[in-house]
Amino acid sequence: MAKLSVREVWKSFGAHDVLRGLSLDIEEGQMVCLIGASGSGKSTLLRCLNLLEPVDDGAILLDGLDITDPDLDPQPIRQRIGMVFQSFNLFPHMTALENVLLAPRRIRRKRREELLAEAEALFFRFGLADRMGHYPDQLSGGQQQRVAIIRALAMRPEVMLFDEVTSALDPALVGEVLDVLRALKAEGMTMVLATHEMAFAREAADKVCFLDEGRIAEEGPPSAMFGAPREGRTRAFLSRVL
Amino acid sequence: MANQATGSGGPPRAGRGPTRRELREARMRRRSLAIATLSTAIVLGLVVLLVPMAPGWDRVQKAFFNGEIFWKTLPGLLEAFLVDIMIFAWCAPMIAVLGLVIALARDARSPALFPLRLFGTIYNDVFRGVPVILVIYLVGFGIPGLGLPRPWNSPYIWGTVAVVLTYSAYVAEVYRTGIESIHESQRAAAISLGLSHWDVMAFVILPQAIRRVIPANMNLLIALQKDVALLSFIGPVELLRQAGVYKSLLANFTPYLGAALIFLAVTVPATRWVDRLIARQNAARS
16 A cells, blocks of 8 residues: 555646646655646645645545545644745744754653754754754755754654755755755655756656646656656656756 | 964954045045034024014913923922833733734634634724724723722723723734734744644744734834823823823923923833834844
8 A cells, every 4th residue: 555645636726727636656665756847736736745735626545544534633644744845944933953842842742851862863863963053044055954854854754745845955055955865765764855856856766757737747767757758748848957 | 262364365454444445434424424413503593593583482481481390390290200100011011912812813713713803803993993092081981980899990990991902902903914924834834743723823923923023012112101191081190190280280381391301201212222123123134
């Protein structure tokens, strides 16, 4: 059974259909990269997976549980699915450490020392041990994004969603964030990325999905997607961005 | 030892005296200062020369600018001003809290809380639409008129209630602007962590929103500091009322001038302080 299964999902904003019956399976431990033009529905799909947006029709299953059931409390589901945003969205009035501790403190309700040790370990692991007491505006973009990833990881999610997490970064800072993604993949985290980093998708993804007009136009292993795309639309898109 | 290295070669710039630009800027500053002083002196000189030439000046001078009466009544006025400060001091925190409650009530989304939201909206419409003095009259005379026993008929209590009710409506609007000014992405990030609606508000939105509207709320506090004087209409002998007493007693308006100066002595520094606060906030955001 797939870890996450998207079944015929429809989502519109006003008269504009963004997702048009999109289906997708994500296996446990897989890194799935969503590629496609701006407006093709990548971000909307991620926001639906995290229940930030309710779907109009269709269903999303997490370990076989229909998380789009309108009667379901979305909070515990969101705790199982972490999300990282393009613009970091750190809380500017809190230090990096407070950003990371807020959700565990309010939700997991463990003792502070226990949570602190766990958070410090994450900061240490991603090379930010000396930045825990800094406020977001004292950090570089790459550092902020890594703190945002740590903040999501602190809830011990089963799936991580990344919404163009390197698009707002200086080219020189992209690498440090991609390194974090590689490390997470190596430890078996299930991940879904919307990305424009084709080289990274090619190197690290288990599956690449090309979104077009609210559906998956083509999907496959990166070697096939980048080496020999079957669809004309995929070829046209890749020739524009590569 | 502190590291005194200055990078690539040469002594530090700071040791070499003012630059051409700095000299020029200093010259310009001295010139601007001289012009400003001169033009101010001319305007003041004209006022001092021309106003006493008005036909009624003698009478006005005696009635409003009587130095002897001014100094005689000033201590009594200052003492009465303590009452204003007292009323202000207990009104301000109540307004801060009630304003926040109203703002949150108006933001309530769940249908079960609809009555709260409706109440918040009506409350705001009513108390922002009615002049303060009218609320003070209605509450200050109306409620003790129910025949409440002492001390529950005190004008201090009901005057306070009237002022708090009115100002909370304004402060609530300020809070709401602050809440709405926080970008949607902050809410999204907090919700995506699995935080509850209330936690998102309490730990992510409100701390940022309240900080952002501190200058706006300070402006309201300055206005409140003056409006406290309106309580004199229902009884408390505070500054304005005391000035009125002196006026009747001495048949002279100078005590009103004293009262005005006392209010200014507080509001002008407070206003300047808020201006600086706003300037600093703008600088921090740019």
